[in-house]
Amino acid sequence: MKKMALWEKMVLWFLAIIVLLIAFLVIVFYSSSYIANRPNFTIQELPEAHLNQPYYAKIEIEAAIIEEAVDIQVSNEDIMVEPKVYESHKDIYNKPVYRADYSNLTITGTPSELKPITIKLTGSTYGSMFVGKEFEKTYTIEVLE
Incomplete structure (x- = not known):
């Protein structure tokens, strides 16, 4: 099995952080829109x-x-x-x-x-x-x- 270079590992971490951030923002948006303006x-x-x-x-x-x-x-x-x-x-x-x-x-x-x-x-x-x-x-x- 081929070893990954340091820059490849950094790219994977960066992509994982981006995906988690997008998921977090989507969850926050939908939960706040459900609660907002509710009488x-x-x-x-x-x-x-x-x-x-x-x-x-x-x-x-x-x-x-x-x-x-x-x-x-x-x-x-x-x-x-x-x-x-x-x-x-x-x-x-x-x-x-x-x-x-x-x-x-x-x-x-x-x-x-x-x-x-x-x-x-x-x-x-x-x-x-x-x-x-x-x-x-x-x-x-x-x-x-």
């Missing part, structure tokens, strides 16, 4: 409601939500889920322009039935360096007497 819901469960008593809860989503992509479905007409509305700027006639912030939701109402209330949130986040993510979260509010 984080600050509360996982909503508090219980009581029959014929006012209900109030807040849900905050830690992500930039696309307003047009949000769909909110509530199983009970007595409960409303509304985004935070704020004045974003004034138009050329100095009239306020309002925007809805779907990352800050308020749940209000007075339940009139003793059955659980489901709230389903679906939507998308804005992309930045990575592609935006879609989300779907379902909350259940237990109604007690």
Whole structure:
């Protein structure tokens, strides 16, 4: 068997290091793109409601939500889920322009039935360096007497 020269060994080590570096960068890129822009819901469960008593809860989503992509479905007409509305700027006639912030939701109402209330949130986040993510979260509010 022929012995390898020193320069041949160095070339092999160099190529091995390049391959490992590329593999490392690919793994880091894919793992960070999986985690990036993923919405984080600050509360996982909503508090219980009581029959014929006012209900109030807040849900905050830690992500930039696309307003047009949000769909909110509530199983009970007595409960409303509304985004935070704020004045974003004034138009050329100095009239306020309002925007809805779907990352800050308020749940209000007075339940009139003793059955659980489901709230389903679906939507998308804005992309930045990575592609935006879609989300779907379902909350259940237990109604007690």
